[in-house]
Amino acid sequence: MEFLSFRQSEDIAYITLENPKEFNTLSLQLMQEFDQLLQELAMKREVKVIIIEGSEKSFSAGHSLREIETRTENEVLALFQVCQQLMKRIREIPQIVISKVEGVAVAAGCQLVAASDLAIASDRARFAVPGINSGLFCSTPAVFLSRNIGRKKAAELLFTGNLMSAEEAEAEGLVNKVVPVEKLDDETDKLAKDITKQSLNIIELGKRQFYQQLNMEDFQALNYSTEVIALNSKHPDAVEGINAFFEKRTPEWNDKPKQEIE
Structure with missing residues (x-):
């Protein structure tokens, strides 16, 4: 470069x-x-x-x-x-x-x-x-x-x-x-x-949601965001994060590049 x-x-x-x-x-x-x-x-x-x-x-x-x-x-x-x-x-x-x-x-x-x-x-x-x-x-x-x-x-x-x-x-x-x-x-x-400190998977999801909803009418944005958060709640990193919260430990995110996981 x-x-x-x-x-x-x-x-x-x-x-x-x-x-x-x-x-x-x-x-x-x-x-x-x-x-x-x-x-x-x-x-x-x-x-x-x-x-x-x-x-x-x-x-x-x-x-x-x-x-x-x-x-x-x-x-x-x-x-x-x-x-x-x-x-x-x-x-x-x-x-x-x-x-x-x-x-x-x-x-x-x-x-x-x-x-x-x-x-x-x-x-x-x-x-x-x-x-x-x-x-x-x-x-x-x-x-x-x-x-x-x-x-x-x-x-x-x-x-x-x-x-x-x-x-x-x-x-x-x-x-x-x-x-x-x-x-x-x-x-x-x-x-x-x-x-x-956060999961890249959830950063990506959140960044997309944030910018998408900005251009919508209030309740259209709320409807869209309701669907996003429902899907988000069952994402593996959300499941891990919620469990870590209750177990009072640091979450272990599943957001490493694929070549490092395999």
Whole structure:
């Protein structure tokens, strides 16, 4: 991989955007590498959490305006469809995806944070969707941004292009937590490890249910979720977890990759 680096520590995978000279822009090649890596992690099921990180100054500056400028309209459409597939992959893989933001996350970089399941930012992080300043409204980042924060704040960011502080991003619901920059690694790992204690099978089930029900009317969502929890109750990991609760012991999940079970 040319624009990404990868490491794994037990149940946690770390994906680092490695294009610092261009502020970690989401180039076509980077997005293709990213999507392929996520697909492989989903298939292998060796990790339960994936942490995305950028560089000290820039989490990601979004799409490359140079790529957009030099392509035809159809080629630009294809470029954004690759980004669409990447965002879809983040939502559909069984693992929980955490964005760890130290520097600025703007345009599609902000979209990446908003599309992630969870996000932690350093107190020096900044967020923006400034495409309008260049005459290119951030239409695609607007989708996930407006589903993370309130409409008025989303509209303010989209139509002014202004930067939002980490503290305001936390208050508006774009990130889960803001910590001093020197504690960013430890706090992100702590959150990840709180999740890795759980069964990957149930994480996968819960992640699918969570996003499916968000788009439904209240009682349609409740009806769907009632069916999900009934099925969930007889899943082997639920049976084990309930038994472990009554027996006052740590559950032993049946969520290891198949090649390790055989």
